[in-house]
Amino acid sequence: MGKWILPGLAATISLTAWIVFAAGMALDWDRPVMLGIALVGAFGLEATMWTTAAALSITVFQARKRIWRWMIRQAG
Numbered sequence: 760m761g762k763w764i765l766p767g768l769a770a771t772i773s774l775t776a777w778i779v780f781a782a783g784m785a786l787d788w789d790r791p792v793m794l795g796i797a798l799v800g801a802f803g804l805e806a807t808m809w810t811t812a813a814a815l816s817i818t819v820f821q822a823r824k825r826i827w828r829w830m831i832r833q834a835g
């Protein structure tokens with residue numbers, strides 16, 4: 760169960776950053792602030808992918824391939 764702490768933390772950081780980004784858009788914050796928040800969100804998503812792949816003992820490439828296959832099956 761301990762191997763899921765890092766993916767959970769990365770996902771929480773990313774989700775929080777994107778929620779703050781949406782709030783910033785609604786409140787019309789300055790562009791540099793919004794860029795910083797978007798970067799945190801993007802890096803958080805990437806960290807979520809890497810740590811989840813590590814927790815599942817697969818490479819990130821394999822994880823992305825599985826996610827794309829799942830998305831294609833859901834759409835079709």
